[in-house]
Amino acid sequence: MTTFNTIEWVGGLDGYARLIDQTLLPNEFRLLDVHDVETMWEAIKTLRVRGAPAIGIAAAMGMVLATRNVQTEDSAEFRAAVDRAAQYLNSARPTAVNLFWATQRMQRLVASMEGAPVQAVKQRMLDEAIAILEEDAAVCRAIGEYGAQLIEDGQGWLTHCNAGALATARWGTATAAFYVAMEQGKRFHVYADETRPLLQGARLTTWELQRAGVPVTLITDNMAATVMAQGRVQGVIVGADRVTANGDFANKIGTLGVAILAKEFGIPFYVAVPRSTIDLSLPDGSGIPIEERKPEEVTEGFGKRTAPAGVDVYNPAFDVTPHRYVTAFVTECGIVRPPFAEGLRRLFSAQADK
C-alpha cells in the first residue's frame, strides 16, 4: 500500500543504494542514488535518511559501499577496512543507537567468516544489509497486521510525529496499521498533528499517507483536544523511541499531552513498537534522559524569526508518558495489554519467539 521505498538496494554487489531525500519533503520527491560511503555518511549526517530503523539499514549498506572495492585477499586486512568503515559511519550521528547496532552486526558477520575468501565475505555483507532491511519490513508489516485489527470502519484516528514508512524500511510502526487497514478495504480518517518544533507530522506523515491514498487531515498540535471533543477521533496510535519494563515510554515531545487528552475523552491510546524498542533493563520512565535541543528550532524553525531576540526557550525533544495512559502496545509479536510489566516480559520469553 505504500508507494515508495524509503531505502533499497539496486542491483548486485556492484550496485548502489537508493533512498528518498527526506530533506526535500514535502515539497519535492527526489531519489538519491548512493554509490559510495562518503555520500551515505553525508545522507545520514544531514538527515536525508532518518528514523532509527532506516538509519540502521543505511549504515549497513554504507558498510558494503565502503568495503566492496577493497583490493585484498587477506582476511585480517579486509577486516581492518571493515572496522575503519564502521568507525567512519558511526561518526555521522553519534547518538543514533541503530547506527551502531547495524555497523556492529556487519562487523560481527565479518569476524565470524574469518578465513573465508574475501569475495565471499563481501557478498555476504550485501546479503546481510538486505536482510536487515527485509527483517525491518517484516517486523513493521506484522505490527501493521496487529494494529489494523484495532481499526474499525468509519473511525477517526490521530497520530503524532512520524512513526511512518519514511522512518523504516517500509510500512512504519504507527502508520503500518493504517496501510494494512487500507489494504483490507476499511474506511477511516487520520488526523496528523503537525508536531512542533520540527513538523514531522506536517512534512512527512501527511505526505506519506496522502501518497498512499489514506484520507488524512493536518492539524496543529493544540487542535487535538478539539477534534477529540468533537467526536472525530476513536483511537490514537503513536510510535516510541524507548519503552521501559513497566510500560512507561519516551516518544517525540507532545506525546504525553495527546495521551492525557485521549484518557480524558475515553479514547484508546496505542503505542506501536518493534520489540527492539523495549528496554527491560530500565524499570520505569524516570530513568530516561530527556534530550534538550537548541532554541533556534523553536524560534527560527521556519526561516523567519518568530520570537524576540534573547528570549529564553525550553526545547525538550522527547517526553515520557506513564504507562497508565497506554491502552496497549502493538508489537510484531502481538498486542500487549495491562499489566504491562508481565506482558512486555513475556514478549521476550521462548514462547513468544516461536
Add this chain to the structure above:
Amino acid sequence: MTTFNTIEWVGGLDGYARLIDQTLLPNEFRLLDVHDVETMWEAIKTLRVRGAPAIGIAAAMGMVLATRNVQTEDSAEFRAAVDRAAQYLNSARPTAVNLFWATQRMQRLVASMEGAPVQAVKQRMLDEAIAILEEDAAVCRAIGEYGAQLIEDGQGWLTHCNAGALATARWGTATAAFYVAMEQGKRFHVYADETRPLLQGARLTTWELQRAGVPVTLITDNMAATVMAQGRVQGVIVGADRVTANGDFANKIGTLGVAILAKEFGIPFYVAVPRSTIDLSLPDGSGIPIEERKPEEVTEGFGKRTAPAGVDVYNPAFDVTPHRYVTAFVTECGIVRPPFAEGLRRLFSAQADK
C-alpha cells in the same frame, strides 16, 4: 510595569493617535503616528492594532480623526459625517464586535448632544475616546490586582496566546496579573505557549513580558504537558473571547487542551476577563460558533510551505472549554469561583456595581 502604550492620544483635538505597529513585532518596535482616519482604517484592517479592547479604542480615535475637521456649524450635517465615519471604520474588520461597540458609543454621544455647538461636540468626542481608553486600562488594572493575589513567590505560571497589554489599552487581562505581581516584588516565572498557528504567544506575549522584565520561557504548545509533569507550573491563566452563563468559554485554539492538562496535574486554571466578555444570554458553550480559518495559516504560516500541496487541513480559530475545567474567573469586580452560573450572574447585580 508595562513599558509601552499599545495605543494613546498625543496632544489636543489637533493631535494624533500613536500606536505600536504590531505587524512588525517581535523583530522591530515601531510607533505609528496616525493623523487621519484612512491610516487608522488601514491599521485596524491589517492588524497593526489588534485585540478587542485595543481595536475599540482605535475605532473611537478614528471617529475623532474622521470628523474633527468637518467644516460645519449644522448639527445634523455634522451628525451625518459622524455616521459616515462609523460606517467606514466598521468596514475595516466586519467581525470585530468591539469596533461596532466603540463607533456606536461615539454616535450615541453625538446624538445626545443634538443642538450643542459642533466645536463642543468635537471636543467631547475626543474626551470620550480617551475615556474608553482609560476605562479599559482601569478594568485591566483591576483584573491584575485580583489576579496577582493568586500568584505566590517561587511559582511557575503558564499562559496561552496573548491576552496581553498589546491587546488592550494597558496591562492586558491574563498578563495583568503578572505585571501587578511584579510591581509587588513577587518572584515567579512564566511559560508562554507559542500558540500555533499564528504564534501570538511567541511573537507578542514573550515580547511584552520580556520588555517588562517578567522572567518568561517560550515553549511550543505540545510542551505544556511536560513542563507541568516536571512540576514547573503552579498556575495557568488565560483570557477569553466569550464567557457563557454557566462558565463555559471560548478562547484561542489550544486553550481546551491546556485546561485538561491542568486538571490532570491538579494545577489551578484561571480565566481573566472583563465583565464585558461575559454573555449571560448564552446558556452554555454549545451555542458558540467556531470560526474556521484558511488552511494556509497552518501550512504557510512562516513563509515556507510546511506540508504537501493539496493536504486537507482543519483550522478552527477557537475552542470551547467546559466550565468544569475552570478554577475561577478573574474579573475587574473580583474572583468568581463555582458555582459559576450564580457567581457570574451576581457580577451584574446592583451590589457588584457599587
